[in-house]
Amino acid sequence: xxxxxxxxxxxxxxxxxxxxxxxxxxxxxxxxxxxxxxxxxxxxxxxxxxxxxxxxxxxxxxxxxxxxxxxxxxxxxxxxxxxxxxxxxxxxxxxxxxxxxxxxxxxxxxxxxxxxxxxxxxxxxxxxxxxxxxxxxxxxxxxxxxxxxxxxxxxxxxxxxxxxxxxxxxxxxxxxxxxxxxxxxxxxxxxxxxxxxxxxxxxxxxxxxxxxxxxxxxxxxxxxxxxxxxxxxxxxxxxxxxxxxxxxxxxxxxxxxxxxxxxxxxxxxxxxxxxxxxxxxxxxxxxxxxxxxxxxxxxxxxxxxxxxxxxxxxxxxxxxxxxxxxxxx
Numbered sequence: 122x123x124x125x126x127x128x129x130x131x132x133x134x135x136x137x138x139x140x141x142x143x144x145x146x147x148x149x150x151x152x153x154x155x156x157x158x159x160x161x162x163x164x165x166x167x168x169x170x171x172x173x174x175x176x177x178x179x180x181x182x183x184x185x186x187x188x189x190x191x192x193x194x195x196x197x198x199x200x201x202x203x204x205x206x207x208x209x210x211x212x213x214x215x216x217x218x219x220x221x222x223x224x225x226x227x228x229x230x231x232x233x234x235x236x237x238x239x240x241x242x243x244x245x246x247x248x249x250x251x252x253x254x255x256x257x258x259x260x261x262x263x264x265x266x267x268x269x270x271x272x273x274x275x276x277x278x279x280x281x282x283x284x285x286x287x288x289x290x291x292x293x294x295x296x297x298x299x300x301x302x303x304x305x306x307x308x309x310x311x312x313x314x315x316x317x318x319x320x321x322x323x324x325x326x327x328x329x330x331x332x333x334x335x336x337x338x339x340x341x342x343x344x345x346x347x348x349x350x351x352x353x354x355x356x357x358x359x360x361x362x363x364x365x366x367x368x369x370x371x372x373x374x375x376x377x378x379x380x381x382x383x384x385x386x387x388x389x390x391x392x393x394x395x396x397x398x399x400x401x402x403x404x405x406x407x408x409x410x411x412x413x414x415x416x417x418x419x420x421x422x423x424x425x426x427x428x429x430x431x432x433x434x435x436x437x438x439x440x441x442x443x444x445x446x447x448x449x450x
Contacts, residue, residue, distance in 0.1 A: 227316065
């Protein structure tokens with residue numbers, strides 16, 4: 122998820138870029154995930170009347186599209202990484218933005234897991250945020266942080282490049298980045314911290330989900346229910362790739378000339394698409410399975426009349442858990 126770490130500018134004259142042979146695979150992964158898969162998923166989520174999805178997940182998908190575009194800019198131009206003079210404008214532009222897209226995607230991932238955790242603890246939340254239309258301040262608070270992070274790191278990159286144009290380089294032959302160890306390490310540490318936060322929230326959510334599932338099974342021993350296998354696989358894949366990405370953060374610092382980290386970097390948008398875009402077609406009527414409709418106007422988690430009995434309280438938790446997991450899956 123991170124730019125080139127600890128590398129030096131070696132792509133001058135007739136020198137061969139260290140990972141230029143990966144260019145076809147690198148571009149294919151970005152095209153499949155960030156240029157085709159993710160845009161189709163976002164369009165589906167925004168335009169479909171049958172699919173309801175929380176805005177933080179849509180925002181997460183959009184950040185991966187921007188991530189993929191920024192990492193692919195110079196791949197479209199085979200001459201942009203073959204100069205010995207000052208960097209091309211396209212290379213400068215990519216180096217400016219590439220320092221911000223990884224932190225942006227990481228913060229968007231944190232927003233998703235925080236939203237899911239919030240849904241577990243707020244019975245009044247529906248699958249599209251708060252009941253009814255979310256307040257504008259809530260939308261800003263939920264959606265703005267990734268882009269604020271992007272602007273902050275991009276501005277820092279721009280200032281560095283403006284004052285030290287010679288720090289722009291593309292030793293990998295795949296993309297241009299700011300070859301300044303201090304800045305690279307700051308991006309690496311920031312993304313690593315965000316990955317740790319995601320892992321912590323994922324562990325908390327998994328523990329809470331398991332605890333409530335056991336409680337539901339004890340309250341309704343004759344009712345045969347089991348968690349969605351596809352949902353568990355997607356959640357597991359997302360968590361696993363979070364750990365892998367954390368490992369890539371370390372590899373880019375310790376061993377920047379390895380090929381595997383670059384492949385993982387390029388595959389991140391595709392993995393995000395496979396995790397969130399391969400869910401089975403949404404049910405037309407969740408009421409047939411004992412659950413309320415996912416549409417915000419039809420979702421009701423709390424009963425309207427009187428206090429809940431212990432069993433109805435557990436049933437409310439069951440409905441809440443279902444909505445919390447499936448809303449972001």
